[in-house]
Amino acid sequence: MLPSGQPKFRRRKAERPSEIIDAALAVFAEKGFAAAKLDEIAARAGVSKGALYLYFATKQDLFRAVVEQAIAPNLHLIRTAIAAHPGPISDLLRLIAGRLAEVVERLPVGGVVKMVIGEARNFPELARVWHDELVAQALDAMTDAIRAAQARGEVRPGDPRAYAVQFVAPMLVGVIWRETFVPVGARPFDLPALMRQHIETLLTGLLTEEAHA
Amino acid sequence: MLPSGQPKFRRRKAERPSEIIDAALAVFAEKGFAAAKLDEIAARAGVSKGALYLYFATKQDLFRAVVEQAIAPNLHLIRTAIAAHPGPISDLLRLIAGRLAEVVERLPVGGVVKMVIGEARNFPELARVWHDELVAQALDAMTDAIRAAQARGEVRPGDPRAYAVQFVAPMLVGVIWRETFVPVGARPFDLPALMRQHIETLLTGLLTEEAHA
Amino acid sequence: MLPSGQPKFRRRKAERPSEIIDAALAVFAEKGFAAAKLDEIAARAGVSKGALYLYFATKQDLFRAVVEQAIAPNLHLIRTAIAAHPGPISDLLRLIAGRLAEVVERLPVGGVVKMVIGEARNFPELARVWHDELVAQALDAMTDAIRAAQARGEVRPGDPRAYAVQFVAPMLVGVIWRETFVPVGARPFDLPALMRQHIETLLTGLLTEEAHA
Amino acid sequence: MLPSGQPKFRRRKAERPSEIIDAALAVFAEKGFAAAKLDEIAARAGVSKGALYLYFATKQDLFRAVVEQAIAPNLHLIRTAIAAHPGPISDLLRLIAGRLAEVVERLPVGGVVKMVIGEARNFPELARVWHDELVAQALDAMTDAIRAAQARGEVRPGDPRAYAVQFVAPMLVGVIWRETFVPVGARPFDLPALMRQHIETLLTGLLTEEAHA
DNA sequence: TATGAATGAGTGTTCATTCAT
DNA sequence: AATGAATGAACACTCATTCAT
Numbered sequence: 001m002l003p004s005g006q007p008k009f010r011r012r013k014a015e016r017p018s019e020i021i022d023a024a025l026a027v028f029a030e031k032g033f034a035a036a037k038l039d040e041i042a043a044r045a046g047v048s049k050g051a052l053y054l055y056f057a058t059k060q061d062l063f064r065a066v067v068e069q070a071i072a073p074n075l076h077l078i079r080t081a082i083a084a085h086p087g088p089i090s091d092l093l094r095l096i097a098g099r100l101a102e103v104v105e106r107l108p109v110g111g112v113v114k115m116v117i118g119e120a121r122n123f124p125e126l127a128r129v130w131h132d133e134l135v136a137q138a139l140d141a142m143t144d145a146i147r148a149a150q151a152r153g154e155v156r157p158g159d160p161r162a163y164a165v166q167f168v169a170p171m172l173v174g175v176i177w178r179e180t181f182v183p184v185g186a187r188p189f190d191l192p193a194l195m196r197q198h199i200e201t202l203l204t205g206l207l208t209e210e211a212h213a
Numbered sequence: 214m215l216p217s218g219q220p221k222f223r224r225r226k227a228e229r230p231s232e233i234i235d236a237a238l239a240v241f242a243e244k245g246f247a248a249a250k251l252d253e254i255a256a257r258a259g260v261s262k263g264a265l266y267l268y269f270a271t272k273q274d275l276f277r278a279v280v281e282q283a284i285a286p287n288l289h290l291i292r293t294a295i296a297a298h299p300g301p302i303s304d305l306l307r308l309i310a311g312r313l314a315e316v317v318e319r320l321p322v323g324g325v326v327k328m329v330i331g332e333a334r335n336f337p338e339l340a341r342v343w344h345d346e347l348v349a350q351a352l353d354a355m356t357d358a359i360r361a362a363q364a365r366g367e368v369r370p371g372d373p374r375a376y377a378v379q380f381v382a383p384m385l386v387g388v389i390w391r392e393t394f395v396p397v398g399a400r401p402f403d404l405p406a407l408m409r410q411h412i413e414t415l416l417t418g419l420l421t422e423e424a425h426a
Numbered sequence: 427m428l429p430s431g432q433p434k435f436r437r438r439k440a441e442r443p444s445e446i447i448d449a450a451l452a453v454f455a456e457k458g459f460a461a462a463k464l465d466e467i468a469a470r471a472g473v474s475k476g477a478l479y480l481y482f483a484t485k486q487d488l489f490r491a492v493v494e495q496a497i498a499p500n501l502h503l504i505r506t507a508i509a510a511h512p513g514p515i516s517d518l519l520r521l522i523a524g525r526l527a528e529v530v531e532r533l534p535v536g537g538v539v540k541m542v543i544g545e546a547r548n549f550p551e552l553a554r555v556w557h558d559e560l561v562a563q564a565l566d567a568m569t570d571a572i573r574a575a576q577a578r579g580e581v582r583p584g585d586p587r588a589y590a591v592q593f594v595a596p597m598l599v600g601v602i603w604r605e606t607f608v609p610v611g612a613r614p615f616d617l618p619a620l621m622r623q624h625i626e627t628l629l630t631g632l633l634t635e636e637a638h639a
Numbered sequence: 640m641l642p643s644g645q646p647k648f649r650r651r652k653a654e655r656p657s658e659i660i661d662a663a664l665a666v667f668a669e670k671g672f673a674a675a676k677l678d679e680i681a682a683r684a685g686v687s688k689g690a691l692y693l694y695f696a697t698k699q700d701l702f703r704a705v706v707e708q709a710i711a712p713n714l715h716l717i718r719t720a721i722a723a724h725p726g727p728i729s730d731l732l733r734l735i736a737g738r739l740a741e742v743v744e745r746l747p748v749g750g751v752v753k754m755v756i757g758e759a760r761n762f763p764e765l766a767r768v769w770h771d772e773l774v775a776q777a778l779d780a781m782t783d784a785i786r787a788a789q790a791r792g793e794v795r796p797g798d799p800r801a802y803a804v805q806f807v808a809p810m811l812v813g814v815i816w817r818e819t820f821v822p823v824g825a826r827p828f829d830l831p832a833l834m835r836q837h838i839e840t841l842l843t844g845l846l847t848e849e850a851h852a
Numbered sequence: 853t854a855t856g857a858a859t860g861a862g863t864g865t866t867c868a869t870t871c872a873t
Numbered sequence: 874a875a876t877g878a879a880t881g882a883a884c885a886c887t888c889a890t891t892c893a894t
Contacts, residue, residue: 013857030334034247038885048859050887059885118331120393121243128397136399158414161400162383162407165390166414169382170375176385177378180333184341186349187374194375201371201379205418229874251868261876263870272868438878456760460673464864474880476866485864544757546819547669554823562825584840587826588809588833591816592840595808596801602811603804606759610767612775613800620801627797627805631844677889687855689891698889 017055017065020045025066029111033063033119063119067126070112071134077103078138088211089149090203093167096142097199100171101192110179113172139164154211163206170198230268230278233258238279242324246276246332273336280339283325284347290316291351301424302362303416306380309355310412313384314405323392326385352377367424376419383411443481443491446471451492455537459489459545489545493552496538497560503529504564515575516629519593522568523625526597527618536605539598565590596624656694656704659684664705668750672702672758699762706765709751710773716742717777728788729842732806735781736838739810740831749818752811778803809837 012019023045027036038059042049056062081096103109120127142164149155155163174191182188204212236258240249251272255262269275290312316322333340355377362368368376387404395401417425438445449471453462464485468475482488503525529535546553568590575581581589600617608614662684666675677698681688695701716738742748759766781803788794794802813830821827 016857032245032247032331032335034245035335037883049885050860051858053886054857114330117327117389117393118245121396122245122248124397127393131394131397131399135394156414158410159406162402162410163414165386165402165407166383166411169386170379172389173378173382173385176330180330180340181344181348183334184337184344186344189375189378193372194378197371197375198379201369201376201418202414203418205414205416250866262868263876263878264874266869267874442878458671458673458757458761460671461761463862475864476881477879479865480878483865540756543753543815543819544671547822548671548674550823553819557820557823557825561820582840584836585832588828588836589840591812591828591833592809592837595812596805598815599804599808599811602756606756606766607770607774609760610763610770612770615801615804619798620804623797623801624805627795627802627841627844629844631840631842676887688889689855689857690853692890693853 016045016047016051020047020052020055020062021066021069024062025070025108025111028063028066028115029108032115033059033122060123063123064126067112067115067123068129071130073107074103074134078134078141081138081141089145089154090207090211092145093199093203097167097171097195098192100168101195104171104175104191110175113175114179142167153208155206156208167202171195229258229260229264231282233260233265233268233275234279234282237275238283238321238324241276241279241328242321245328246272246335276332276336277339280325280328280336281342284343286320287316287347287351291347291354302358302367303420303424305358306412306416310380310384310408311405313381314408317384317388317404323388326388327392355380366421368419369421380415384408442471442473442477446473446478446481446488447492447495450488451496451534451537454489454492454541455534458541459485459548486549489549490552493538493541493549494555497556499533500529500560504560504567515571515580518571519625519629523593523597523621524618526594527621530597530601530617536601539601540605568593593624593628597621655684655686655690657708659686659691659694659701660705660708663701664709664747664750667702667705667754668747671754672698672761702758702762703765706751706754706762707768710769712746713742713773713777717773717780728784728793731784732838732842736806736810736834737831739807740834743810743814743830749814752814753818781806806841810834 020041024036024041026044027041030036036059038049038052041062042052045052052062056065077099081099116127116130139161143161146155146160146163150157150160171191171194174189174194177186178188178191233254237249237254239257240254243249249272251262251265254275255265258265265275269278293312329340329343352374356374359368359373359376363370363373384404384407387402387407390399391401391404446467450462450467452470453467456462462485464475464478467488468478471478478488482491506525542553542556565587569587572581572586572589576583576586597617597620600615600620603612604614604617659680663675663680665683666680669675675698677688677691680701681691684691691701695704719738755766755769778800782800785794785799785802789796789799810830810833813828813833816825817827817830
């Protein structure tokens with residue numbers, strides 16, 4: 001309590017939107033869209049409720065901004081993965097698995113995943129954006145890589161798109177587990193370890209005899 | 214105001230609660246807890262809004278009833294699966310996979326899964342019930358079966374709990390995909406086929422040389 | 427404070443809308459649309475704020491209902507006035523003037539007039555409805571009657587529509603005066619007397635014989 | 640951040656208040672007090688919202704300034720009209736009618752009238768100021784002139800105050816008509832012509848010689 | 853002076869819950 | 874048991890007002 005006190009206002013036009021989006025992500029992820037209160041988002045962002053409306057016209061707009069921004073960093077991940085070289089498929093899968101494990105430890109993926117799953121019916125445009133710009137692209141890229149490997153004789157016959165899902169599913173389930181059941185006492189998974197074991201299991205089953213040699 | 218009036222068929226009150234729960238499941242699954250309106254639930258159940266309160270004290274209670282009831286049929290599935298152990302693990306996994314695929318085609322699993330994932334933070338007791346009474350039991354049963362198979366030399370070394378997750382993950386992801394992205398135009402998966410391919414891939418990688426013979 | 431107390435609710439579906447409209451008319455007339463609070467309207471109607479929404483979807487809808495209902499009784503007045511023509515114009519004008527004076531003493535015309543004038547720019551549809559269904563019809567009917575009287579040689583040459591306005595203007599101004607300045611201490615007008623004098627003046631002129639000479 | 644910057648022309652501060660008042664008049668007249676937004680007033684005045692508070696302490700103060708300023712030019716009109724007496728009353732009335740028609744074509748009288756009528760209940764002091772300093776004075780002056788004319792035998796017996804109202808009412812109604820109904824498609828009145836016809840009618844009467852007989 | 857980002861009390865609207873019928 | 878009109882607390886959003894710059 002210095003005699004001067006802190007200023008009641010801070011003028012920070014540039015930083016505010018992302019501060020608000022971060023706070024909103026946290027609250028939306030925790031509560032879902034409808035149950036999230038703007039009061040709480042504002043409080044967490046350290047601004048007044050009215051200030052939210054300087055940057056986002058409605059609660060829905062704010063939600064859209066949150067979900068759309070959450071795509072950005074991941075897009076990078078995909079592009080690098082897509083660019084991922086001609087080498088043997090086993091290397092590629094190990095590489096991607098490692099990347100995924102990292103991302104998942106570092107970013108609030110869980111919250112975003114829950115938001116998208118939970119609000120897809122209420123915000124179909126968002127589900128569409130996520131599918132078209134992120135999920136489908138990632139899945140297609142994986143599928144292409146696997147199909148190419150099949151053509152090279154590295155991977156056994158089978159639906160390559162299904163193989164791609166088999167590949168990422170445990171990571172996704174691990175994240176959901178962490179978000180859903182760990183907070184109520186469930187034993188957590190060591191996601192990187194889970195993914196390592198999964199890759200090796202999958203490779204053993206996925207690869208042809210020659211590819212193993 | 215004729216004394217007779219139309220001959221109103223009143224359903225027996227015994228059926229009302231489950232009719233309401235069914236309607237509520239549909240709405241909660243579609244909208245999430247907070248965005249679900251009692252008006253809509255009542256309308257779908259064919260009763261007045263006030264009537265809901267004859268059977269459920271609050272919206273939360275109704276939600277609890279919905280989530281808890283959704284456990285019941287699945288519990289049966291698990292118990293039979295648990296009881297199925299003696300033979301080789303490959304048979305067990307194929308059996309369970311088939312059962313899962315059936316259930317998933319027949320029951321509104323997707324909606325329930327979304328509800329549990331989406332509202333876990335808002336209703337921790339529900340997440341706990343689901344974990345303790347259903348998910349953890351299923352996972353433990355699977356883990357035990359795999360561990361036993363390892364002891365018998367059928368399954369390669371590795372974390373059996375992780376193996377269990379690897380096993381079910383694609384089915385779960387397939388269901389989520391169906392709920393989330395198919396409505397906005399995504400290409401659906403043939404879940405039984407996905408699960409069949411997954412089992413075979415996994416078994417090839419999971420089993421020891423001897424078990425393959 | 428009888429031990430039983432009054433019932434908290436009253437079920438009066440049929441009466442409510444008009445009770446609410448009456449209360450709303452009072453408040454809108456006094457404050458204007460924007461400054462009128464639904465809380466106050468509800469309180470004056472003896473219902474809760476929420477109850478308003480059982481009958482009117484929005485504040486604007488309620489306002490529309492108020493303004494539109496205010497047309498109904500006046501429409502009757504016009505129709506009879508229109509039907510009244512055959513005799514000499516002087517009789518017709520005296521008749522209508524008497525009717526107007528009555529209406530203006532009995533109904534909350536002033537509030538309605540203020541509402542329509544004050545909110546015409548904010549609610550053009552309402553201004554249009556009022557014009558098309560009430561004001562223009564009345565003015566046209568008067569104009570026709572005067573034109574017919576001119577054809578019969580009863581009325582001097584001149585724009586009959588202007589004559590019609592000259593005829594009703596003092597009544598309107600008198601009402602506005604009553605609403606606007608009397609509450610702050612202005613000397614009121616005796617509207618019937620004003621109208622009687624006006625009619626006679628209009629019919630015979632202001633000036634004395636000598637003044638004309 | 641060059642030291643020079645653009646050569647900004649700053650208007651002298653002395654002009655600001657009246658610029659703001661003009662803008663405010665436009666917005667208040669169009670929307671009414673409550674529906675008028677300071678944002679819009681500031682924008683029309685070409686200043687920031689904050690700048691309004693350098694000149695007016697509150698929105699109400701600004702409104703007061705607007706309504707009070709609107710009195711000034713009219714006061715002049717009255718004084719000259721009052722000074723105009725000696726000749727025959729017919730000349731006086733024709734003179735004043737011409738002045739009124741001019742004023743009404745040139746100044747935003749309509750908006751002011753609407754403001755005063757619409758907000759009289761919300762701002763009684765303003766209604767009082769308008770009454771005491773403008774309307775009552777004008778009416779009294781007219782009344783006195785008419786009474787004097789009666790004493791001179793120029794005007795028939797009757798309530799001179801009522802005669803005064805009869806005199807100005809069509810002009811007022813014409814202005815209100817222009818503000819209220821013309822924007823939604825009503826046929827406008829030619830106000831000077833209306834007033835000319837009105838004066839002559841009032842002076843000589845509506846009826847023909849024969850009709851009187 | 854002047855700005856405009858920031859505030860927060862206030863209002864329209866929603867909806868879970870109650871209760872007279 | 875069943876209804877649905879009515880309630881009122883809660884929330885999204887607005888806007889007059891403030892203040893750091």
